[in-house]
Amino acid sequence: MATIKDVAKEAGVSIATVSRVINKSPKAGKTSIEAVRAAMSKLGYRPNANARALVKKNTNTIGVLVSDISDPFFGSLLKAVDQVARDNNKHLLIGNGYHNADAEREAIELLINSCSESLVLHSKALSDDELINFAKEVPGLVLVNRYIPEIAERCICFDNYKGAYMATEFLIQNGHQHIAYINSDHKISDAEERREGYMQALQDHNLPCPDHYTLDAHLSDRGGKEAMIELLAKNVPITAVVAYNDYMAAGVLAALEESNIAVPEKMSLIGFDNGLIARYVHPKLTTINYPIGMMAKQATQLSLKLAKNEEYTAENQVFQPTLVKRFSVNKIHSK
Incomplete structure (x- = not known):
């Protein structure tokens, strides 16, 4: 692994100059900055975050990476992190990753360079x-909704597989045998795990799961609506739909309403996340509760303790789904 001495040698400058460039000192000249950055890039060198924090004495921030700050799901995550931060006299620095590896990497680098000793990351692309x-x-780095065995003690995750299995099985218990699934088109573990949970529930009950029962769609109400329109156009003989999240489920509802298909009388529907929208669509949406606020709170508390090198065991590292029953599922009887 390259050191600051290696960078100085490669750039043809002193170690002090490299330090000034790293810490964005106004005394660093343009030529030196370009030379040092080129050397760092060539050698794959990234300054140590703790060393930078000691230089700047800036330890009052918590860095947070989310996929999209405009998504209410991540709004709930940020609110929970902020509550813990305020209790500890900290402030938030926020980066968007958009499920893109380059964007996530750039955002994390920025948070590290800003000397955040605590990082709470919702990273799916890296x-x-x-x-x-x-x-x-x-x-002080902790991952939310991501499990990596090598750093398991720093992961706060959710059982997406079980949530989708639970949703599908609930429909089966209500007499449904032909169940479609509308998944996210993001190539992330959540989508894979939820699809697997859906398929396993069908298999365990000896029910069909043909390819044309499942669709990948944009992670939005529009994506859900377009996917449902496609299913209707295919004339797929389904009586129920599981949606990747509540916003996609809202889009499904819109498509069904426009086609004069009543929910739940003619088509049952289950969402995922238990977001605010689930309580205000009509009919109110049966969904899977995803306790992102609790998870984010736990992750932030863990991050703060780790940053201080204090002993701390998370109360719960794998959060479990629960079914929230409302009015979008109807029981049907076999003929």
């Missing part, structure tokens, strides 16, 4: 190895 390397550099 590899396990990259996140492990970041964790080695930042003792």
Whole structure:
């Protein structure tokens, strides 16, 4: 692994100059900055976060990475982190990753360079190895909704597989035998795990799961609506739908309403997340509760303790789904 001495040698400058560039000192000249950055890039060198924090004496921030700050799901995550931060006289620095590896990497680098000793990351696009390397550099790094065995003690995750299994089985228990699934088109573990849970529930009950019963769609109400329209156009003989999240389920509801298909009388529907929208669509949406606020709170408390090198065992590292029954599922009887 390259050191600051290696960077100084490669750039042809002193170690002090490298330090000034790293810490963005106004005394660093343009030529020196360019030379040092080129050397760092060539050598794959990234300054140690703790060393930077000691130089700047800036330890009052918590860095948070989310996929999209405009998504209410991540709004709930941020609110929970902020509550813990305020209790500890900290402030938030926030980065968006958009399920994109380059964007996630850039945001994490920025948070580290801003000397955040505590990092709470919802990272889905970066590899396990990259996140492990970041964790080695930042003792206060904790992952939310991601499990990596090598740093399991720093992971606060959710059983997505069980949640989808639970949703599908609830429909089966209500007499449904032809159940469609509308999944996210993001290539992330959540989507894979939920699809697997859905399929396993069908298999365990000896029910059909043909390929045309499942669709991948954009992670939004529009995506859910378009997917449901496609299912209707295929004339798929289904009586129920499981949606990847509540916003996609809301789009499904809109498509069914426009086609004069009553929910739940003619089509049952289950969402995922138990977001605010689930309580205000009509009919109110049966869904799977995803306790992201509790998870984020736990992750932040763990992050703060790790940053201080204090002993701390998370109360719960794998959170479990629960079914929230409302009015979008109807019981049907076999003929």
